[in-house]
Amino acid sequence: MEFLRPATWDEALAAKAEFPTALPISGGTDVMVEMNFDVHRPSAILDLNRITELRQWEITDGVVRLGASVPYARIINELSEPLPGLALAAHTVGSPQIRNRGGVGGNLGGASPAGDAHPALLAAGRDVFVEVASAARGTRLIAIDDFYVGVKRNSMEKDELILRVHIPVADGPQQFSKIGTRNAMVIAVCAFGFALHPKNGTVGTGIGSAAPTPRRAVAAEEFLQGVLAERGLWESGDLLGAEVIQQFGELVKAAASPIDDVRGTADYRRHSLAVMARRTLTWTWNDYSKQIRSAA
Amino acid sequence: MRVTFTANGKPVEADDVWEGESLLYVLRERVGLPGSKNACEQGECGSCTVYLDDVPVCSCLVAAGQVQDREVRTVEGLADESGLDPVQQAFIDAGAVQCGFCTPGLLVQTHDLLEREPQPSDTDIREALSGNLCRCTGYEKIMDAVRLASARKCQKVGTSE
Numbered sequence: 434m435e436f437l438r439p440a441t442w443d444e445a446l447a448a449k450a451e452f453p454t455a456l457p458i459s460g461g462t463d464v465m466v467e468m469n470f471d472v473h474r475p476s477a478i479l480d481l482n483r484i485t486e487l488r489q490w491e492i493t494d495g496v497v498r499l500g501a502s503v504p505y506a507r508i509i510n511e512l513s514e515p516l517p518g519l520a521l522a523a524h525t526v527g528s529p530q531i532r533n534r535g536g537v538g539g540n541l542g543g544a545s546p547a548g549d550a551h552p553a554l555l556a557a558g559r560d561v562f563v564e565v566a567s568a569a570r571g572t573r574l575i576a577i578d579d580f581y582v583g584v585k586r587n588s589m590e591k592d593e594l595i596l597r598v599h600i601p602v603a604d605g606p607q608q609f610s611k612i613g614t615r616n617a618m619v620i621a622v623c624a625f626g627f628a629l630h631p632k633n634g635t636v637g638t639g640i641g642s643a644a645p646t647p648r649r650a651v652a653a654e655e656f657l658q659g660v661l662a663e664r665g666l667w668e669s670g671d672l673l674g675a676e677v678i679q680q681f682g683e684l685v686k687a688a689a690s691p692i693d694d695v696r697g698t699a700d701y702r703r704h705s706l707a708v709m710a711r712r713t714l715t716w717t718w719n720d721y722s723k724q725i726r727s728a729a
Numbered sequence: 730m731r732v733t734f735t736a737n738g739k740p741v742e743a744d745d746v747w748e749g750e751s752l753l754y755v756l757r758e759r760v761g762l763p764g765s766k767n768a769c770e771q772g773e774c775g776s777c778t779v780y781l782d783d784v785p786v787c788s789c790l791v792a793a794g795q796v797q798d799r800e801v802r803t804v805e806g807l808a809d810e811s812g813l814d815p816v817q818q819a820f821i822d823a824g825a826v827q828c829g830f831c832t833p834g835l836l837v838q839t840h841d842l843l844e845r846e847p848q849p850s851d852t853d854i855r856e857a858l859s860g861n862l863c864r865c866t867g868y869e870k871i872m873d874a875v876r877l878a879s880a881r882k883c884q885k886v887g888t889s890e
């Protein structure tokens with residue numbers, strides 16, 4: 434086995450091109466568990482810890498460009514305002530020690546359906562992009578909706594690495610909800626991310642741990658967007674009414690295709706998704722109404 | 730491969746390190762610092778917690794090669810010539826140590842908490858220690874120890890001002 438320690442992003446891309454089977458390691462919170470338990474032995478390990486760009490974030494033109502290795506702890510401390518949904522999701526990851534190391538790049542690299550960043554990224558809207566690069570072809574942006582392609586599979590090529598994720602700065606309330614047996618150190622039984630995007634009159638959803646990949650509840654989004662537009666609710670901030678909330682929950686539930694496993698049954702997952710959908714919608718809408726009323 | 734880094738302020742060198750080896754293994758088996766404990770090797774228990782460049786991490790989840798040229802501080806590096814760190818003394822005084830296997834990780838994690846937040850609420854303490862498992866104490870004495878260390882720390886600050 435080789436241990437590759439590129440000092441710069443270009444060196445990292447060159448190394449990945451030369452050793453396409455090298456396993457990138459950032460926080461190591463997924464990779465090292467596999468290594469310690471001998472789940473697999475890669476030909477080489479490609480350490481990304483020395484690459485400055487991966488640990489940085491910036492906001493330009495209303496978009497957060499979040500370095501792949503910015504740890505969850507920093508997302509919580511530094512980005513709760515522009516990225517409230519992702520920061521809430523980050524807060525549920527593992528433990529303080531895990532949040533000090535793990536980051537969104539590793540979550541995307543692993544592409545587990547249970548990864549907590551995914552529902553928050555999906556909910557943040559269709560303009561979320563994963564910026565990947567290779568030595569041969571340079572940079573490309575993968576829309577978040579095209580990123581997850583199967584159980585623990587993403588749409589990256591063997592010679593590519595994730596540089597950063599582009600996430601629009603929140604323009605409305607966002608929420609994240611997760612079911613587990615305790616508040617720390619749980620892999621989600623299922624999870625749900627939700628965001629209101631008043632600027633373009635859309636809403637975002639993200640379902641975790643209840644399908645082969647993280648996914649959006651498209652019909653639920655369209656239903657709610659329709660109601661909000663028809664009734665002029667974006668302008669008035671008036672109550673949604675129980676029927677709308679109920680229907681939204683049912684549509685989120687219908688979008689899932691969960692399985693029975695050690696963490697929970699498919700039925701329980703569907704049930705709890707409807708509950709989380711109703712709750713997160715209510716929380717965010719109440720916050721939004723308050724904003725409208727205080728602005729009036 | 731060879732890995733060189735700073736451990737508790739001193740330069741150390743580990744040879745014949747396997748590329749997939751963890752920092753925890755290197756500390757315990759190669760550089761004579763067995764204070765950090767190996768209980769799960771999967772990030773669940775926190776007994777291997779060390780500072781890596783001043784940030785507490787599970788050393789079982791850091792690849793040895795990742796610490797090249799960096800600074801590690803283990804439980805062995807908490808005490809100095811003047812004696813035990815106040816956090817260590819508080820754990821003894823509060824009776825927060827039974828078998829002791831979880832203690833090194835709890836000490837480092839508590840040390841970090843009190844550096845950042847000298848007067849944490851009980852909720853802050855529970856949150857900060859949520860990644861450290863203890864099978865003996867039932868956690869109440871550990872809570873007492875953290876509160877005691879905090880009280881002493883705040884008192885010291887109070888009198889020196």
Ligand SMILES: Cc1cc2nc3c(=O)[nH]c(=O)nc-3n(C[C@H](O)[C@H](O)[C@H](O)COP(=O)(O)OP(=O)(O)OC[C@H]3O[C@@H](n4cnc5c(N)ncnc54)[C@H](O)[C@@H]3O)c2cc1C
Nearest residue numbers: 459460461462463464526527535536539540542549595772
């Ligand atoms: C105790 C424990 C609790 C956990 N709890 C949670 C939880 O609650 N929620 C959750 O979502 N996850 C959890 N995890 C899993 C893990 O912490 C997350 O998936 C984390 O986001 C991984 O980030 P990392 O930097 O540590 O990734 P690494 O382990 O370094 O890498 C993970 C994968 O991504 C690839 N990769 C990393 N960076 C890049 C890059 N820049 N380009 C291309 N590929 C890359 C790696 O090759 C690997 O396949 C937990 C893990 C542990 C050990």
Ligand code: FES
Nearest residue numbers: 769770772775789
């Ligand atoms: S041994 Fe590292 S967390 Fe348990």
Ligand code: FES
Nearest residue numbers: 828831863864865
């Ligand atoms: S004292 Fe035995 S595990 Fe904590």
